[in-house]
Amino acid sequence: xxxxxxxxxxxxxxxxxxxxxxxxxxxxxxxxxxxxxxxxxxxxxxxxxxxxxxxxxxxxxxxxxxxxxxxxxxxxxxxxxxxxxxxxxxxxxxxxxxxxxxxxxxxxxxxxxxxxxxxxxxxxxxxxx
Numbered sequence: 610x611x612x613x614x615x616x617x618x619x620x621x622x623x624x625x626x627x628x629x630x631x632x633x634x635x636x637x638x639x640x641x642x643x644x645x646x647x648x649x650x651x652x653x654x655x656x657x658x659x660x661x662x663x664x665x666x667x668x669x670x671x672x673x674x675x676x677x678x679x680x681x682x683x684x685x686x687x688x689x690x691x692x693x694x695x696x697x698x699x700x701x702x703x704x705x706x707x708x709x710x711x712x713x714x715x716x717x718x719x720x721x722x723x724x725x726x727x728x729x730x731x732x733x734x735x736x737x738x
Contacts (some may be wrong), residue, residue, distance in 0.1 A: 618660060618676070622653055622686070626716060630709050637702045646687055648705060651697050653686035655706070666691040 614626045615623075627649055634648040654669055657676070673688035689697075 616676070617710075618657065621660075622656060625652070625713065629712050629716070630705070633708045634705050635714065637705050646689055646693060646697070648701065650686045650689060651694070651701065652696055652706065652709070654689050666694055669694065 630648060630652060655672060657663070657673060658669045661668070663672060670689065670691050676688075676723050
């Protein structure tokens with residue numbers, strides 16, 4: 610009998626507590642926000658983009674549709690159309706994901722016996738090539 614495998618991407622996303630993200634998103638909810646899909650779907654798409662090194666919305670869309678099986682293992686996220694993802698990126702508050710990042714640091718700090726100093730409170734800058 611063949612063992613069922615779960616992709617590394619699905620395992621990584623599975624380690625992210627969805628309830629924490631949804632709690633943060635509820636604080637920022639405004640009527641008229643992108644509601645075609647959840648903030649969880651958007652996070653999965655953004656993580657996929659980052660890990661896959663995608664340069665365009667088309668690459669993200671094509672990659673997500675080719676990985677539909679992995680999305681089922683990634684908390685039931687759905688593949689997004691380019692326009693839906695662009696709309697959500699433009700209208701959802703970035704602070705949702707910023708706060709989620711810091712909550713993940715707190716959540717897993719004990720697991721790795723990490724001591725986070727105040728240096729993590731400083732801004733992080735990304736340089737695009």
